[in-house]
Amino acid sequence: MSNKRVVTATINEETAEFLCEPRQTLLEVLRDSLNLTGTKEGCSNGNCGACTVIMNGHAVVSCLVLGVEAEGAEIQTIEGVSCDGSLNEVQSAFLEGAALQCGICTPGFIMQTEALLAEKSNPTEDDIRFYLAGNLCRCTGYDKIVRAVMAAAEQRQVTTG
Amino acid sequence: MHAFDYKSPEVLAEALQQLADSDGSAKPLAGGTDLIDQMRTGRHQPTLVIDIKKVAELNVLECAGDGLHVGAATPCYRICGDDNVQQDYTALADACNIIGGVQIQSRASVGGNLCNSGPAGDSIPAMIALRGICVIAGSAGTREVPVAEFCTGPGQNVLADNELLVEIRFPPRPTASGSHYRRMIPRNEMDIAVVGVGASVTLNEAGTTITDACIGLGAVGPTPLLAARAGECLVGQTVSDATLANAVEAAKEIISPITDMRGTQEYRVHVTGVLVRRVLETAISRATGDPCVVRPGH
Ligand SMILES: Cc1cc2nc3c(=O)[nH]c(=O)nc-3n(C[C@H](O)[C@H](O)[C@H](O)COP(=O)(O)OP(=O)(O)OC[C@H]3O[C@@H](n4cnc5c(N)ncnc54)[C@H](O)[C@@H]3O)c2cc1C
Ligand code: FES
Ligand code: FES
Numbered sequence: 001m002s003n004k005r006v007v008t009a010t011i012n013e014e015t016a017e018f019l020c021e022p023r024q025t026l027l028e029v030l031r032d033s034l035n036l037t038g039t040k041e042g043c044s045n046g047n048c049g050a051c052t053v054i055m056n057g058h059a060v061v062s063c064l065v066l067g068v069e070a071e072g073a074e075i076q077t078i079e080g081v082s083c084d085g086s087l088n089e090v091q092s093a094f095l096e097g098a099a100l101q102c103g104i105c106t107p108g109f110i111m112q113t114e115a116l117l118a119e120k121s122n123p124t125e126d127d128i129r130f131y132l133a134g135n136l137c138r139c140t141g142y143d144k145i146v147r148a149v150m151a152a153a154e155q156r157q158v159t160t161g
Numbered sequence: 162m163h164a165f166d167y168k169s170p171e172v173l174a175e176a177l178q179q180l181a182d183s184d185g186s187a188k189p190l191a192g193g194t195d196l197i198d199q200m201r202t203g204r205h206q207p208t209l210v211i212d213i214k215k216v217a218e219l220n221v222l223e224c225a226g227d228g229l230h231v232g233a234a235t236p237c238y239r240i241c242g243d244d245n246v247q248q249d250y251t252a253l254a255d256a257c258n259i260i261g262g263v264q265i266q267s268r269a270s271v272g273g274n275l276c277n278s279g280p281a282g283d284s285i286p287a288m289i290a291l292r293g294i295c296v297i298a299g300s301a302g303t304r305e306v307p308v309a310e311f312c313t314g315p316g317q318n319v320l321a322d323n324e325l326l327v328e329i330r331f332p333p334r335p336t337a338s339g340s341h342y343r344r345m346i347p348r349n350e351m352d353i354a355v356v357g358v359g360a361s362v363t364l365n366e367a368g369t370t371i372t373d374a375c376i377g378l379g380a381v382g383p384t385p386l387l388a389a390r391a392g393e394c395l396v397g398q399t400v401s402d403a404t405l406a407n408a409v410e411a412a413k414e415i416i417s418p419i420t421d422m423r424g425t426q427e428y429r430v431h432v433t434g435v436l437v438r439r440v441l442e443t444a445i446s447r448a449t450g451d452p453c454v455v456r457p458g459h
Contacts, residue, residue, distance in 0.1 A: 022167035045198045058267035064197045068167050133350035134262020
């Protein structure tokens with residue numbers, strides 16, 4: 001049974017139209033239909049956060065969203081965070097702070113950090129650890145990631161005044 | 162995932178009709194944080210998924226003269242971010258703040274938590290303590306069931322195939338009352354409760370005597386439990402160590418925890434006692450006006 005339907009959403013500030021079956025998750029659609037493979041699949045059951053995207057202003061795990069639920073939604077993925085082709089503050093801070101090794105968790109951490117900084121521009125270490133609790137990293141450990149988020153917050157405050 | 166059809170009705174009557182027409186082969190979808198994984202693993206294979214999030218009645222979050230109305234599909238982030246909930250229904254805010262992580266809270270609803278009917282569902286003991294009432298709609302009209310009577314077994318509840326949970330309603334907060342929900346987990350965040358306890362307490366004007374108390378327990382039986390006698394034995398008593406000890410013993414009497422990887426039966430009995438005491442202490446402090454801000458993980 002194929003019951004594909006047309007879904008229209010705004011992805012990284014551009015209108016995207018895609019065909020999808022109700023059984024496809026947003027993660028599958030992003031990766032397999034839209035070729036936005038920056039969003040990663042770790043566990044596909046909501047526990048690891050590798051597939052985190054921002055949907056209508058809120059961080060969600062895209063493996064637990066149906067593609068058809070994206071109708072009319074505004075979605076931001078890792079492909080949409082850089083500024084004019086150069087890394088943004090969060091990306092740079094992760095790179096400079098060696099907050100990644102294999103990197104599969106990184107797009108999810110960066111999207112979750114973006115959601116955190118949109119809510120709290122000057123988070124404490126405690127805020128960061130709580131907010132990132134839904135993102136797992138198997139190789140780097142969390143201290144460097146937390147420090148990178150603090151550095152990113154600081155840098156962004158300098159940039160945006 | 163198996164193939165299924167998807168509908169997203171915007172009107173309650175339409176959603177109920179679709180549910181009735183599908184003869185038990187449809188599943189409502191709220192935040193999908195339980196259902197989508199259950200479909201992925203093949204545990205549920207509905208032929209139709211009815212996305213109920215666009216139905217206005219299921220999205221209310223309103224505090225009025227007759228109390229608080231929480232639409233069944235209202236996501237946790239809205240509930241724990243709501244000033245009225247934080248102030249007057251604090252146990253519910255406590256629970257919504259620890260369900261999953263931030264990403265899960267963006268989508269997960271308390272209606273889904275309740276309808277999934279897991280023994281460890283975190284919002285359920287909190288809603289029992291706050292004396293929540295489920296408003297259920299079906300083809301034959303609406304009915305009301307206390308949250309404490311909603312779950313009937315692990316993953317089972319009183320809903321018929323053609324019924325939807327519309328909202329959970331809570332009575333107005335009495336003056337000099339406070340509430341709290343807390344769970345024990347081995348990690349700081351993102352885990353399933355070993356034991357969860359919710360309590361609400363009302364004090365007399367002087368703040369010395371308990372005039373009302375209600376306690377809900379999670380993860381210590383096949384369903385979340387109302388610890389009725391534990392609550393009743395506090396009424397009319399002065400706030401003291403001995404008073405709380407009576408409630409602790411009464412709560413322990415009704416539980417039947419299992420042994421699993423999160424803890425032995427004996428451990429769960431012990432932790433129930435510790436948590437009942439701590440949760441009552443916090444609810445009592447809140448009843449006296451101390452907000453007792455709880456930071457998850459601490
Ligand atoms: C990573 C992760 C962490 C989690 N952590 C926790 C946790 O700490 N504590 C906890 O308690 N839970 C946790 N959960 C489980 C889940 O997030 C919660 O149970 C959540 O509240 C479910 O709500 P939902 O809106 O996503 O429900 P859905 O998945 O949409 O629905 C759940 C079930 O209820 C039915 N249903 C939903 N709404 C209605 C309605 N209005 N009427 C009738 N039936 C309905 C659905 O058909 C389905 O069977 C976690 C899940 C994940 C993936
Ligand atoms: S892949 Fe979605 S949370 Fe792990
Ligand atoms: S860098 Fe490998 S999982 Fe995080």
